[in-house]
Amino acid sequence: MLHVSGPGCSSVGQGATQEIGPFIVDTNGHGLKYNPYSWNTEANMLFLESPVGVGFSYSNTTNDYHIIGDEFTANDSYAFLQKWFLMFPSYRKRAFYIAGESYAGKYVPELAELIIDKNNDPSLHINLKAILLGNPESSDAEDWRGMVDYAWSHAVISDETHKIIRESCNFDSNDTWSNDDCTKSVDELIKQYKEIDIFSLYTSVCIGDSASSDNRFTQIMFRPSSKKMPRIMGGYDPCRDDYAKAFYNRPDVQKALHVSDGHVLKNWSICK
DSSP: EEOOTTTOIIIIIIIIISSSSSSSEOOOOOOOEEEEEEEGTOOOBBBOOOSSTSSSOOOOOOOGGGSSSHHHHHHHHHHHHHHHHHHSSGGGGGEEEEETTTTTHHHHHHHHHHHHTTTTTTGGGGOOEEEEHHHHHHHHOHHHHHHHHHHHHHHSOOHHHHHHHHHHOOTSSGGGGGEEEEEEHHHHHHHHHHHHHBBBSSSSOOOHHHHHHHHHHHHHOOOOTOOOOOOOOSSSSSHHHHHHHHHHOOOOHHTTSSSOOOSSOOOOOOOO
16 A cells, blocks of 8 residues: 655555555556556555545535645555455455655554554455655754755855854754744745755756746745645656646546536545
């Protein structure tokens, strides 16, 4: 089972149809193309939208949207898994792996721990073998320090900005952003990543739909009130998120996925 980055980004739109699923969204969302590197050649894959509200997922319980957090997401994902195994009991005894990237560094270990705790009940047993994490957010403080040093060593920020951040930012503190020098300097760092791809510094950014790109960045950019790392999408094709957005907002696609009647459409986005 795969969790992608976030919190609040689509495992289906990103993981399944941009990365490791059997099909990849084609240019401008016109269709799908075969992915020769799909993981489903080696394993049965589940791409889970979480927390609730991501992608086409929804809840009929309004309060769910007000209590979303890491613990809620782990419990919700676990409830999904148990219902899935009830529907497909032949899979329950098979080896089960949870994979994820970025903020899944929080989601995946918490879900794995919950599975292990619940496995004391034989009727709920899930044959968890391992977890796989890529570029995980496991420590906010260490992630910030790494991001700052990486930006400096790759000439994204100046020596002066790097020095100010190192001297004025205590990323281990619960009050990091009360320091004006720290906040202003980190703002300058984030500003640079509006112009380049944080995961692929030397390739072009998508300029085909500037409004879409700006909106996507706004969803994940640095907020002084939070210690969350910025969630900046990226990859070898800088416009891939735009392709996915175009594809999943097509009337025929939504109808085929049974999320709308093809007339009254859902508004799909890569991240919430």
